[in-house]
Amino acid sequence: MLPVILVTGKNGQLGWELEQIVHAYAQQFRFHFTTRAELDLTQPDQVQSALDTIQPDYILNCAAYTAVDKAEQEQEAALKTNAHSVGEMAAWCERNGKQLISISTDYVFDGKGTAPYTVQHPTDPLNYYGYSKWLGEQLIKENHPKGIVVRTSWVYSTHGNNFVRTMLRLMKERNELNVVADQIGSPTYAADLAQALIQLVQGLQAGKKAQPVYHYSNSGVISWFDFATAIRDMAGLTCQVNPIPSSAYPTPAKRPGYSVMDCSDLVSDFGIQLKPWQKSLGTCIQQLQQTHV
Numbered sequence: 350m351l352p353v354i355l356v357t358g359k360n361g362q363l364g365w366e367l368e369q370i371v372h373a374y375a376q377q378f379r380f381h382f383t384t385r386a387e388l389d390l391t392q393p394d395q396v397q398s399a400l401d402t403i404q405p406d407y408i409l410n411c412a413a414y415t416a417v418d419k420a421e422q423e424q425e426a427a428l429k430t431n432a433h434s435v436g437e438m439a440a441w442c443e444r445n446g447k448q449l450i451s452i453s454t455d456y457v458f459d460g461k462g463t464a465p466y467t468v469q470h471p472t473d474p475l476n477y478y479g480y481s482k483w484l485g486e487q488l489i490k491e492n493h494p495k496g497i498v499v500r501t502s503w504v505y506s507t508h509g510n511n512f513v514r515t516m517l518r519l520m521k522e523r524n525e526l527n528v529v530a531d532q533i534g535s536p537t538y539a540a541d542l543a544q545a546l547i548q549l550v551q552g553l554q555a556g557k558k559a560q561p562v563y564h565y566s567n568s569g570v571i572s573w574f575d576f577a578t579a580i581r582d583m584a585g586l587t588c589q590v591n592p593i594p595s596s597a598y599p600t601p602a603k604r605p606g607y608s609v610m611d612c613s614d615l616v617s618d619f620g621i622q623l624k625p626w627q628k629s630l631g632t633c634i635q636q637l638q639q640t641h642v
């Protein structure tokens with residue numbers, strides 16, 4: 350019997366990208382993708398019985414409450430989805446000898462760093478979304494010592510709501526756009542992260558030992574302004590992009606100023622290569638242009 354990989358968040362950016370590539374691994378694994386209808390993470394008390402039915406060997410938890418600003422108000426939904434249900438998945442995996450890999454965020458850091466955050470760097474989330482994801486990480490640590498957290502940042506895809514698709518739309522509608530230039534990070538093409546997660550599971554399946562936390566993003570360090578200008582240039586658009594400070598674009602949830610992560614552990618432990626952000630952005634834009642999305 351092939352090991353079963355459960356992927357939560359089938360319709361999210363990362364879940365969708367995983368679904369695009371799993372046919373290539375059909376000889377090695379059986380995949381089960383869930384939507385909210387089959388596994389609703391706002392109902393933590395129902396998580397373990399849903400997992401009893403699915404019987405996964407690995408869980409790639411890609412579902413999350415990701416509305417960063419709304420989470421400041423909808424704290425209970427964020428907490429249940431990003432923390433309590435993750436704790437239930439962790440407890441189920443521990444009880445059944447299975448493996449949870451749950452995706453987390455650069456927003457667990459306070460944003461005051463000046464060099465890429467290592468996995469040991471102290472966490473101190475700035476906003477409620479970050480807090481809920483941080484609590485999810487703690488519950489994994491408590492309930493499932495061999496559980497794995499993979500933190501990522503600035504995720505985009507050809508699918509779903511993200512900065513790249515929003516910029517492309519606005520740049521076609523407007524002559525001029527203001528974009529914050531004092532928040533620094535590393536973008537992540539969800540298709541690359543999807544591939545990396547499969548490689549991680551393949552490594553585990555082959556008996557490789559994992560650390561409790563990994564970081565994954567594309568390589569390179571930029572501001573949102575740099576990202577926006579690259580999106581414009583690669584898409585052949587002409588909209589003027591103006592750099593602004595975060596203070597000129599207030600949001601309900603605070604954003605970290607610096608959120609670059611050191612991803613070297615995934616490279617050294619699992620041989621996962623990090624693609625430069627420019628290359629992956631080019632691939633995404635090319636795909637979007639081909640499909641006229």
Ligand SMILES: NC(=O)c1ccc[n+]([C@@H]2O[C@H](COP(=O)([O-])OP(=O)(O)OC[C@H]3O[C@@H](n4cnc5c(N)ncnc54)[C@H](OP(=O)(O)O)[C@@H]3O)[C@@H](O)[C@H]2O)c1
Binds near residue numbers: 357410413452
């Ligand atoms: N997006 C980013 O920039 C970013 C940055 C850092 C880390 N991350 C992390 O990366 C992971 C993947 O993010 P993403 O960008 O793929 O997120 P996304 O596109 O917002 O997708 C989130 C998925 O979670 C599902 N979901 C939300 N609430 C749920 C619930 N109560 N029960 C079941 N499913 C629920 C959504 O279902 P519906 O389609 O039904 O709403 C959707 O499929 C998440 O852990 C996120 O926290 C994302």
